[in-house]
Amino acid sequence: AQSVTQPDIHITVSEGASLELRCNYSYGATPYLFWYVQSPGQGLQLLLKYFSGDTLVQGIKGFEAEFKRSQSSFNLRKPSVHWSDAAEYFCAVGRNYGGATNKLIFGTGTLLAVQP
Amino acid sequence: GAGVSQTPSNKVTEKGKYVELRCDPISGHTALYWYRQSLGQGPEFLIYFQGTGAADDSGLPNDRFFAVRPEGSVSTLKIQRTERGDSAVYLCASSPRDISYEQYFGPGTRLTVT
Numbered sequence: 001a002q003s004v005t006q007p008d009i010h011i012t013v014s015e016g017a018s019l020e021l022r023c024n025y026s027y028g029a030t031p032y033l034f035w036y037v038q039s040p041g042q043g044l045q046l047l048l049k050y051f052s053g054d055t056l057v058q059g060i061k062g063f064e065a066e067f068k069r070s071q072s073s074f075n076l077r078k079p080s081v082h083w084s085d086a087a088e089y090f091c092a093v094g095r096n097y098g099g100a101t102n103k104l105i106f107g108t109g110t111l112l113a114v115q116p
Numbered sequence: 117g118a119g120v121s122q123t124p125s126n127k128v129t130e131k132g133k134y135v136e137l138r139c140d141p142i143s144g145h146t147a148l149y150w151y152r153q154s155l156g157q158g159p160e161f162l163i164y165f166q167g168t169g170a171a172d173d174s175g176l177p178n179d180r181f182f183a184v185r186p187e188g189s190v191s192t193l194k195i196q197r198t199e200r201g202d203s204a205v206y207l208c209a210s211s212p213r214d215i216s217y218e219q220y221f222g223p224g225t226r227l228t229v230t
Contacts, residue, residue, distance in 0.1 A: 004158075032217055034217065036221075041223065042223060043119070043120065043207070043220075043221035043222050043223045043224065044159070044207070044209075044221040045221070046218070046219075046220075049217060051217075090158050090159070092158070094217050102147070102149075102164070102211065102217055102219070103149065103161040103164055103172065103175070104151075104159075104161065104217070104219065105161070106151075106158030106159045106160070107158050108156065108157055108158050109156075109157075109158050
């Protein structure tokens with residue numbers, strides 16, 4: 001069965017510092033991978049996605065992620081964090097079940113705090 | 117343009133009562149999803165609609181949960197005989213195509229069962 005692991009429940013970084021959020025997945029084939037961000041009272045917003053091709057994908061808000069098949073990882077990075085990046089981040093994996101569904105399997109999330 | 121909207125934003129109900137949660141997808145989106153997010157967890161898939169029909173309801177936890185989308189637009193998630201364990205944020209998402217991972221999420225309905 002598919003699963004997603006986000007090993008870091010909570011991370012605190014200083015504003016301007018670099019950020020890396022970890023995500024590992026379990027899946028038998030090449031997965032479709034996503035990162036979403038959730039701010040308090042807001043819906044989940046898609047940051048970036050990987051379907052195929054270049055393993056380094058660029059997203060919105062200056063985020064990027066790298067797919068590493070050998071490590072079953074899809075870590076999210078940002079070179080310089082802004083205070084507005086404080087939120088909860090979710091990694092997700094998707095599979096097309098023969099065209100019948102596109103449900104996403106989410107990790108448990110990483111809560112990011114940014115200190116001045 | 118308008119995003120996915122969900123009403124109510126908060127719902128408090130007593131154990132054993134019936135509740136309905138509404139989702140208005142983005143206009144023209146053919147696919148609609150319901151997820152449930154419990155405290156400290158990521159969203160968990162409940163049900164997926166293609167148009168009016170439920171293409172996959174494998175995530176519904178039991179027969180107290182039911183969802184409809186009679187005209188292929190607005191959807192209602194219905195929970196009968198609510199239990200305290202049903203307390204969670206219920207998220208709705210829509211997608212412009214049936215085969216697409218571009219899911220756009222609403223802000224959710226926070227359900228509290230007392």
